Amino acid sequence: MTDPVVLISEVGPRDGLQSITRTMPTTAKQGWIRALASAGLREIEVASFVPPKLLPQMADAADVVADAIRIPSITVLALVPNLRGAEAAVAAGAHKLTLPVSASRAHSQSNLRKTPEEAVEEVRRVVALRQDSPRSFGIEIGISTAFGCTMEGAIDEQWVIRLAVMLAEAGVDSVGLSDTTGYANPAQVRRLFRQLHAELGDKAGGAHLHNTRGQGLANVVAALDVGVSTFDASQGGLGGCPYAPGASGNIVTEDLVFLLESMGLDTGIDLEALIAARRIVAEALPDEPLYGHLPEAGLTKGFHYARDASGARP
């Protein structure tokens, strides 16, 4: 068995669950993460190490990480707002950390109460923590509001790339671009990721795209064209950014997997098992809407996975 061609990083248990007001019980989170791993997801962002008084939905972050790292097939990712959060996530055993850095100064202030440069400083502290740590861990950043901001409108593209270079030089493993607010279009996605690859080489990271204006998968096609091979997505489209008004709508993992597999790009994911995992979310959060076209319409007649391309067609 070979590695998938495209890596889907499932962000539902963190990004999804922190965007809604109700809290999913810890055992349901653990069951959901196991179901996602069983469906073939190889990377899952499972928790956010923020003070429980700010995000009570994430109060069990350490327990969730501690359980997730016992699943051998997945990379366990945690969001940490700062050095203190990083220490807690590392102590819990997270494999990889991600920190918030936003290209929009207004979004950075309202979301993090930091300038982008101060956010990069915080990243440097976490890189230093890793240098002193007995156990290594990954550090990756997805630059928020990289394609536009509900507060500032257009964001200067050269500034986004400069910020990415600053982060790479700070010592992180990869820097991706996030369309936090659903502003991206395919032409811009191609332009920015091309520049990112040119400047950062193999430190250029993945795409975190939103479907706020229905453009999510269109932007995925554009990103694939310029060599992006890691995509964030959320089961049932749960989540978005609670601090950016109107910025709901992660791309739906189910629809993304169908897109990629139909195009002949192996994701390693089993769609029927993935769709079955929705039941765990629906039972634990009965009032939360779950999105996705594929789960409604079902697989196409004669559908086959990219990895079975040699198999018989109907």
Add this chain to the structure above:
Amino acid sequence: MTDPVVLISEVGPRDGLQSITRTMPTTAKQGWIRALASAGLREIEVASFVPPKLLPQMADAADVVADAIRIPSITVLALVPNLRGAEAAVAAGAHKLTLPVSASRAHSQSNLRKTPEEAVEEVRRVVALRQDSPRSFGIEIGISTAFGCTMEGAIDEQWVIRLAVMLAEAGVDSVGLSDTTGYANPAQVRRLFRQLHAELGDKAGGAHLHNTRGQGLANVVAALDVGVSTFDASQGGLGGCPYAPGASGNIVTEDLVFLLESMGLDTGIDLEALIAARRIVAEALPDEPLYGHLPEAGLTKGFHYARDASGARP
């Protein structure tokens, strides 16, 4: 004022309204078509000339065409199932006719009670009608189930192209490809339209794509890459194919215009006027769901149209 770079052919008044059980009153249809034209749509498929006992929603086809042709800015398109429908549509004054031809033999039988070859024969009769007609009119075909069929599964791509060549040789003006059932993926869209252009040259027509599995705009991006410049879409995503089970979901005109304009491709359409036109549909068909992400999320801050690209950015 120059012509738009991309032509959007609005199919809501025909494809949309014939797919639902309720009938929109004639005056509402006329008002909706006028609102769509005022929003900048240059081509509208307004009616279907089928026997009223089969589709009572389209019983007023002649009246709708007669009113629409008085709007100077639009090309008025009508669907006709056969020579008899073509005669009625031409008598009513339609500028352009489209006939159903399906690549899937099973879909062709269940939808048209004809083989694909018999459907091409019917097209030949309409071409002959044009040769004998004092007034000229356009004839274009979009091959249904070109990307797959709910009954047959995969459809042989070489057969689709052979059928397109047969139609071009029959004398129609253009032959496009329709994803009637929401089966298309971007790799396939590129492959098939590339072949279509290679075989048909300037008779290669547009793309009719569905969002049944959430892939509609992703497929548009792929089609743009290989030179497709005409796209069918439906306001509010109304419609689909009533004879292909589960095949709902035209792409939403509002979301498509936003995609294209954001990419810098002029459509000639005003999004605010287009969104305002939804009210006519909502009032005439209060129980009918209207889809679209853009109408929910609103335009992005600092959004500007492709035709205003020289204007100040925020």
